[in-house]
Amino acid sequence: MKIALLGNPNTGKSSVFNLLTGLNQKVGNFTGVTVELKSGKINGAADVQLVDFPGVYSLFPNSGEEQIVMDVLSNSEHDAHPDAIVTVVDSSNLERNLLLFDQIYELNIPNILVLNMADVSSRAGLKTNIDKLSAAYPDVQIIEMNARVGLGKERLLEAIKSLSFASITQTVFPFKADVEEQNADTLARRKKIESLVEACQTREKNNRDRFILDKWFAHPVLGYGIFILVLFVIFQSVFALASYPMDWIDMGFSWMTEALHNNLPPGVLTNLFSDGILPGIGGVLIFIPQIALLFFFLGVLEETGYLSRVIFLMDRLMRPLGLNGRSVVPLISSLACAIPGIMAARTIANWKERLITIFVAPLMSCSARIPVYTVLIAIVIPDKDIWGFINLQGLVLLGLYLLGLVSALLMAVVLKMFIKSKYKSFLLLELPPYKGPRWGNVIVTMWAKTRSFVFDAGKIILAISILIWYTASYGPKGQVSALEAGAFGTTVENEGELAALRLENSYIGIMGQTIEPVLRPLGYDWKIGIGLIASFAAREVFVGTMATIYSVHDADENSKTLMEKMRSQTFKNGQPVYTLATGVSLMVFYVYALQCMATVAVVKKETNSWKWPIIQLVSMGVIAYLAAWITYQILA
Amino acid sequence: MSSSYFCYSMIGFNLSDLKVGDKATISGLSTGDNHTALLALGFMRGKSIEVSLRAPFNGPMAVRMGQTLVSLRPEEALQVFVDKL
Numbered sequence: 001m002k003i004a005l006l007g008n009p010n011t012g013k014s015s016v017f018n019l020l021t022g023l024n025q026k027v028g029n030f031t032g033v034t035v036e037l038k039s040g041k042i043n044g045a046a047d048v049q050l051v052d053f054p055g056v057y058s059l060f061p062n063s064g065e066e067q068i069v070m071d072v073l074s075n076s077e078h079d080a081h082p083d084a085i086v087t088v089v090d091s092s093n094l095e096r097n098l099l100l101f102d103q104i105y106e107l108n109i110p111n112i113l114v115l116n117m118a119d120v121s122s123r124a125g126l127k128t129n130i131d132k133l134s135a136a137y138p139d140v141q142i143i144e145m146n147a148r149v150g151l152g153k154e155r156l157l158e159a160i161k162s163l164s165f166a167s168i169t170q171t172v173f174p175f176k177a178d179v180e181e182q183n184a185d186t187l188a189r190r191k192k193i194e195s196l197v198e199a200c201q202t203r204e205k206n207n208r209d210r211f212i213l214d215k216w217f218a219h220p221v222l223g224y225g226i227f228i229l230v231l232f233v234i235f236q237s238v239f240a241l242a243s244y245p246m247d248w249i250d251m252g253f254s255w256m257t258e259a260l261h262n263n264l265p266p267g268v269l270t271n272l273f274s275d276g277i278l279p280g281i282g283g284v285l286i287f288i289p290q291i292a293l294l295f296f297f298l299g300v301l302e303e304t305g306y307l308s309r310v311i312f313l314m315d316r317l318m319r320p321l322g323l324n325g326r327s328v329v330p331l332i333s334s335l336a337c338a339i340p341g342i343m344a345a346r347t348i349a350n351w352k353e354r355l356i357t358i359f360v361a362p363l364m365s366c367s368a369r370i371p372v373y374t375v376l377i378a379i380v381i382p383d384k385d386i387w388g389f390i391n392l393q394g395l396v397l398l399g400l401y402l403l404g405l406v407s408a409l410l411m412a413v414v415l416k417m418f419i420k421s422k423y424k425s426f427l428l429l430e431l432p433p434y435k436g437p438r439w440g441n442v443i444v445t446m447w448a449k450t451r452s453f454v455f456d457a458g459k460i461i462l463a464i465s466i467l468i469w470y471t472a473s474y475g476p477k478g479q480v481s482a483l484e485a486g487a488f489g490t491t492v493e494n495e496g497e498l499a500a501l502r503l504e505n506s507y508i509g510i511m512g513q514t515i516e517p518v519l520r521p522l523g524y525d526w527k528i529g530i531g532l533i534a535s536f537a538a539r540e541v542f543v544g545t546m547a548t549i550y551s552v553h554d555a556d557e558n559s560k561t562l563m564e565k566m567r568s569q570t571f572k573n574g575q576p577v578y579t580l581a582t583g584v585s586l587m588v589f590y591v592y593a594l595q596c597m598a599t600v601a602v603v604k605k606e607t608n609s610w611k612w613p614i615i616q617l618v619s620m621g622v623i624a625y626l627a628a629w630i631t632y633q634i635l636a
Numbered sequence: 637m638s639s640s641y642f643c644y645s646m647i648g649f650n651l652s653d654l655k656v657g658d659k660a661t662i663s664g665l666s667t668g669d670n671h672t673a674l675l676a677l678g679f680m681r682g683k684s685i686e687v688s689l690r691a692p693f694n695g696p697m698a699v700r701m702g703q704t705l706v707s708l709r710p711e712e713a714l715q716v717f718v719d720k721l
Contacts, residue, residue: 058676096678168707186675211705220692312707316695424669427696428677428712431705482656485710539703630692 004082009055010432014149084110106173122330125204132200200329210433220311227449239526242289280465284458294340299445303437322416327357352421363408368539380583460601471507523582523632581635585628590622652713660718
């Protein structure tokens with residue numbers, strides 16, 4: 001049995017969903033549905049599948065999300081069409097909430113009405129006469145709940161189990177296509193609900209102002225200052241806290257790779273496990289700390305009601321870019337990592353604005369670019385102060401971040417002109433009262449987002465990383481062994497040189513050498529070409545690949561040996577490779593190029609097609625090439 | 637169009653003209669892109685409202701309506717006609 005969970009935004013609908021399904025939830029897969037519907041088995045009624053629909057105000061569509069709700073409900077043949085509906089309303093705001101329920105009531109689908117947020121309405125001095133409400137909607141079970149603390153869960157479960165599927169004989173909801181008729185219908189319902197609520201709800205006292213914090217948080221000046229402060233705290237925490245588990249994952253996987261090599265007989269299968277699959281899994285898991293932490297903080301911001309204030313304050317600034325206030329958080333999250341940023345763009349209801357946000361998010365400089373920038377800056381930018389107090393290296397790093405930011409904004413403006421949208425951009429957003437976060441909801445959000453990344457995008461990442469491993473380890477002649485090294489006219493003295501030789505003679509190595517003529521105008525040699533191809537896995541792989549090519553053992557971004565090796569590289573004619581022009585050109589390339597298979601996988605998942613990730617990959621690659629070429633030509 | 641909710645008031649204001657702290661009663665909604673959405677959110681003739689917040693640079697405004705605070709852009713507010721109190 002399929003039960004749809006419907007309700008306005010901010011009614012605690014997701015609390016009800018989390019309460020009933022717990023961690024048994026996943027992204028539902030329904031044909032013809034482009035927005036995400038969460039779906040889960042109900043704890044204690046395992047044969048019931050609960051589907052959480054996006055929060056909507058009315059069945060008459062005004063956005064893509066509302067269109068989907070209408071499509072599903074009006075078509076009984078639809079894959080996601082429910083057998084029954086649970087409508088969640090905010091009991092402290094019945095008058096507005098009942099409109100949707102009044103429409104749903106006429107759908108001829110068994111229905112349960114949940115009067116949620118009982119605590120809020122009782123604090124507001126509201127008393128609801130359930131009997132009178134019942135009289136207006138016979139055949140519907142009405143349940144009072146406070147889903148945030150789990151109150152009323154048993155009653156709702158009972159109601160779901162006792163749903164009657166006897167034939168319903170209500171008037172059928174008019175799915176009118178004509179806007180005039182829709183408006184007349186809505187107004188008639190509004191009038192009816194106004195008098196109904198007056199009859200069945202009494203207000204005793206109206207005490208405290210639940211919006212008092214807006215004096216500061218939504219203040220025209222202070223509000224922005226507070227927002228910057230909040231961002232600062234979040235980023236400090238994400239970077240500080242995520243680095244530990246990321247190091248552990250990194251070390252753990254290096255250790256396992258080593259252990260496999262030492263304990264299994266050498267061969268293709270061992271290599272596949274230790275160098276292909278294991279690092280691939282590591283490459284998925286390494287993102288978990290950042291994703292989980294960012295969604296923890298975003299969950300807190302959302303739960304407390306602060307997030308909608310950010311949207312309110314930032315909307316005006318984002319609009320000339322074809323974005324809206326909701327794009328701010330995804331874009332800022334992308335400064336840590338584009339993956340949670342792109343996943344957070346799901347809250348943008350307007351498809352055009354969401355697509356633009358997803359498209360430009362990878363241009364925000366993420367943390368994986370830092371190792372690449374650090375190495376290159378250390379090699380080609382002199383460590384000196386200008387005007388006595390500004391460090392030139394720091395200034396270049398700042399410049400790279402700004403280049404990414406400005407490019408993202410310009411790209412948004414350009415995309416705004418090309419992407420068409422059926423629905424006009426609108427804000428019409430409810431600012432919910434401030435309240436403390438429900439930690440359960442925060443944890444469930446964290447869990448669901450992380451899980452969906454690991455299992456959905458993870459598959460693609462693993463596949464690409466096995467492909468990269470294979471092409472980096474094997475060539476037309478198979479894998480070069482120490483004995484064969486002589487045949488290439490070289491003698492290898494250590495493991496490092498063998499690894500370098502293997503990489504040179506691998507498919508990627510050959511590709512790097514083949515594309516050298518194309519990269520030459522950017523100032524790169526074939527070794528850099530190999531680094532560029534290999535680091536499609538993830539940008540920071542560039543540093544490790546360079547270390548392998550130059551047979552340096554301790555491969556991290558602070559490695560002195562690596563930098564010395566890189567500085568001493570020359571072209572065949574004796575000119576140094578890593579000049580200022582080449583270094584800056586390479587950094588500019590990394591500002592633009594979509595060198596991250598995880599991002600490609602997530603964009604595929606979020607847009608539900610390969611069209612957008614491929615357009616994004618190609619266009620950002622072309623821009624990267626042109627920008628790097630111009631940079632090199634100017635500086636050389 | 638003759639429906640009662642369609643009502644231009646010559647002497648009235650648009651919601652977008654109001655300043656923070658201004659109180660008003662909604663006198664009508666103009667037809668437009670967001671008409672259905674405005675109705676769904678509870679904007680209708682006779683409702684009392686108060687402007688609580690306005691974001692800078694002609695950004696969105698937030699309107700208090702009963703127990704709720706709803707934010708809308710100035711061009712969306714243009715569609716709401718009010719009688720200032």
